[in-house]
Amino acid sequence: MTFWEIFLQQLFNGLLIGSFYGLVAIGYSMVYGIIKLLNFAHADIYMSGAFVGLITLSLFANTFVGNAWLGIVLSLLISMLLVGMLGVLIQRVAYRPMLKAPRLSILITALAVSMLLYNTVMLLTQGQYKPFRTGLTHDSFFVGPLRLTETRVVLLVAAIALMIILHLFITRTMYGKAMRAISLDRDTCQLMGINVFQIVAITFFVGSALAAAAGIMAGVYYGTVHFYMGFLIGLKAFTSAVIGGIGIIPGAMLGGLLLGLLESFSTQIPFVGTVWKDVFSFVFLILFLLFRPTGILGRAESERM
Amino acid sequence: MSEVVLELKNVETRYGQIYALRGINFQVKKGEIVALLGANGAGKSTTLKTISSLVPASAGQVLFMGQEITHEQPHSIVEMGVIHVPEGRMIFKELTVRENLELGSFTLKDNVERNRRMEKVFDKFPVLKERHKQMGGFLSGGEQQMLAIGRAMMTEPKVLMLDEPSMGLAPILVQTIMEIIRQINDEGTTVLLVEQNAKAALKMADRGYVLETGEIVMEGDASVLSQDESIVKAYLGE
Numbered sequence: 001m002t003f004w005e006i007f008l009q010q011l012f013n014g015l016l017i018g019s020f021y022g023l024v025a026i027g028y029s030m031v032y033g034i035i036k037l038l039n040f041a042h043a044d045i046y047m048s049g050a051f052v053g054l055i056t057l058s059l060f061a062n063t064f065v066g067n068a069w070l071g072i073v074l075s076l077l078i079s080m081l082l083v084g085m086l087g088v089l090i091q092r093v094a095y096r097p098m099l100k101a102p103r104l105s106i107l108i109t110a111l112a113v114s115m116l117l118y119n120t121v122m123l124l125t126q127g128q129y130k131p132f133r134t135g136l137t138h139d140s141f142f143v144g145p146l147r148l149t150e151t152r153v154v155l156l157v158a159a160i161a162l163m164i165i166l167h168l169f170i171t172r173t174m175y176g177k178a179m180r181a182i183s184l185d186r187d188t189c190q191l192m193g194i195n196v197f198q199i200v201a202i203t204f205f206v207g208s209a210l211a212a213a214a215g216i217m218a219g220v221y222y223g224t225v226h227f228y229m230g231f232l233i234g235l236k237a238f239t240s241a242v243i244g245g246i247g248i249i250p251g252a253m254l255g256g257l258l259l260g261l262l263e264s265f266s267t268q269i270p271f272v273g274t275v276w277k278d279v280f281s282f283v284f285l286i287l288f289l290l291f292r293p294t295g296i297l298g299r300a301e302s303e304r305m
Numbered sequence: 306m307s308e309v310v311l312e313l314k315n316v317e318t319r320y321g322q323i324y325a326l327r328g329i330n331f332q333v334k335k336g337e338i339v340a341l342l343g344a345n346g347a348g349k350s351t352t353l354k355t356i357s358s359l360v361p362a363s364a365g366q367v368l369f370m371g372q373e374i375t376h377e378q379p380h381s382i383v384e385m386g387v388i389h390v391p392e393g394r395m396i397f398k399e400l401t402v403r404e405n406l407e408l409g410s411f412t413l414k415d416n417v418e419r420n421r422r423m424e425k426v427f428d429k430f431p432v433l434k435e436r437h438k439q440m441g442g443f444l445s446g447g448e449q450q451m452l453a454i455g456r457a458m459m460t461e462p463k464v465l466m467l468d469e470p471s472m473g474l475a476p477i478l479v480q481t482i483m484e485i486i487r488q489i490n491d492e493g494t495t496v497l498l499v500e501q502n503a504k505a506a507l508k509m510a511d512r513g514y515v516l517e518t519g520e521i522v523m524e525g526d527a528s529v530l531s532q533d534e535s536i537v538k539a540y541l542g543e
Contacts, residue, residue, distance in 0.1 A: 181397050188395040193383030193412040
């Protein structure tokens, strides 16, 4: 392969993985922005999304024979809705009563929710890897030097489409504007007649739905799901959110794509195997924390914990 | 006799064990401008925060048009038509002027009506129209105060509560802002004004209350208060 072939191939891979990171990172960032909580359970919401997708997909398995994509899209939408509601439920039951408590209490609550989710799924699946059967073919085709499969192209397009929809939501709708305003100044938002709890619930819905979408996409991409699948991507997505500037939604997308590209290109460094790609990610995180702790799009703030 | 829009009955507010308001009583009647005067820490801002429910009252009642609103959520109180422009303007510095105004009308679902109100605000504050695409943080102090008032007017409130609108502004701007407040009042909005600048406040107010360490120590017509020797001494800096 020539340099350009490798370059383009890695560029595509990096964007695809990066868009998964980005979709999950958005949830971390949105929740941090609005209630200053690092939602440890977010990675498990992603994992739950993959499993809800698996269930809904198997329900449609016999309904859409011959058109696998229709089944996947339908299962994606239903799962996003269900997992979004799960996110709202978690927020209502676990986090809302803790909002006035010291910051550490709500953080510990988030850890507990995380454990609850992944242990539940572990019990239900007996810790087994579950095949994610989609009925899609994995025939590859070439665009110039780039070797692609239909699946990978559709996944990338879908991920980017979701990010664009989210961006329109936060910049064009009143709810999106209220979300940004709350992350700037919560008390004043109340004086504008904004029901803060309602906006927090919407934030959890959107973040969880996007994580579910990413979970299903990962299922489609890797062909298998597992109760622990959220762990590493959770760390990576959190890294993306920090790199982009936590609390800033476009930053999360940017950080995700950047991290995906970094990992993908790091596999091409001579004498360094692909097993080292996680090391690159976290070194990158450490460098950011050292030299630009506010992230790419973040601005220095006097009060931040 | 015009009707009472806002009434506080024996309202107490505490921060932890510390009393900020020790049972205050006052009324604001329809169409009035009422000034709330007092030194730093007297409880003026707390009074407004208690009415808007940002800080819950620990005892007593807040009534709006005869209906108790003491334990309502802040956003419901805004929906009823009582709006609070907080001290220090508190505009959203990282959102545009237009977005700030839009958020002022968050409770409104109708976009046509939202744009109509925005045009009204732009008529009153042409400078906001010129700068509608800029971030709120780029405005000058006076412009930020105009934005804060404009944002409040987006709800078309029945009662407008202003906390220190003249704070940190040059004297000429204080005059402009006071003129705007009077205009808003002339158009039918009742105004409750908290001011350290007692002179400016009493000049346009109908009535005034003087707070001292959480209690109302004096009340009366603005013209009478501005003649009162002790007030002149304490707050007019003579």
